Amino acid sequence: MDKQILLYSAGLDSFPAWHYLGKPPAMYFDIRHHFREQELECVRELAERCGIDLTVSTALDLSSWDTRPLIPFRNIYFAMLASNDGADTIWCVGVKGDHTRDKSPEAFARMSEVLSEFAGRPIKVDSPFWAMTKTDVVRWYIEAGLPLRDLLDTFSCMEPGGRRVHCGRCSSCLRRWIALANNQLVGEFAANPWEWDRVQSYYRDAMRDGTYPEHRAEEFFAALETVGAPL
Numbered sequence: 001m002d003k004q005i006l007l008y009s010a011g012l013d014s015f016p017a018w019h020y021l022g023k024p025p026a027m028y029f030d031i032r033h034h035f036r037e038q039e040l041e042c043v044r045e046l047a048e049r050c051g052i053d054l055t056v057s058t059a060l061d062l063s064s065w066d067t068r069p070l071i072p073f074r075n076i077y078f079a080m081l082a083s084n085d086g087a088d089t090i091w092c093v094g095v096k097g098d099h100t101r102d103k104s105p106e107a108f109a110r111m112s113e114v115l116s117e118f119a120g121r122p123i124k125v126d127s128p129f130w131a132m133t134k135t136d137v138v139r140w141y142i143e144a145g146l147p148l149r150d151l152l153d154t155f156s157c158m159e160p161g162g163r164r165v166h167c168g169r170c171s172s173c174l175r176r177w178i179a180l181a182n183n184q185l186v187g188e189f190a191a192n193p194w195e196w197d198r199v200q201s202y203y204r205d206a207m208r209d210g211t212y213p214e215h216r217a218e219e220f221f222a223a224l225e226t227v228g229a230p231l
């Protein structure tokens with residue numbers, strides 16, 4: 001039978017994905033990155049509360065490569081380790097418009113090809129959310145009637161200030177705030193994400209000049225409107 005593994009980090013994408021995919025076994029990779037402590041706490045707590053079949057893997061220590069904010073190509077290592085653990089389908093959650101080198105439909109197709117060839121069996125790396133934005137994912141979760149408290153207890157910050165404290169000053173917090181604000185949800189942040197310097201100094205222009213896909217720009221400006229921030 002097809003063995004599925006969800007790469008899980010208790011984030012605003014991977015937690016709804018666990019529900020969306022019918023609660024598959026989940027795997028968290030503790031690669032000793034700088035925000036592991038806060039992330040791992042949420043990973044364990046939500047898993048316990050929701051009954052997630054969770055494995056925490058310490059197979060890889062990439063702390064010496066922890067170039068902030070993220071370790072490059074980490075999804076390739078995760079997919080490789082999950083396939084080594086016997087997964088036939090590896091769910092690595094990307095959303096519509098994700099365009100990092102190791103997280104896109106094209107990147108996952110290439111990973112699937114290479115892993116299948118090396119393992120000598122069909123292995124698929126995929127995301128259930130390629131057609132949905134982060135805002136759509138949150139909307140799906142709400143409309144499915146799932147507990148809002150769990151959703152708000154997810155963790156998505158790359159520079160946390162302490163126990164479950166979202167900094168409001170990193171790209172991950174900004175995306176989290178946009179997805180919540182556009183669904184009329186209020187998340188907690190140490191500082192208001194819409195007042196982050198980079199919103200005005202970088203994102204406002206980048207969202208207009210085509211650096212980001214059109215739907216990302218629409219959701220960015222719609223969220224700013226909800227708080228009356230300058231557009």
Ligand SMILES: [Zn+2]
Binds near residue numbers: 158159160
């Ligand atoms: Zn943050």
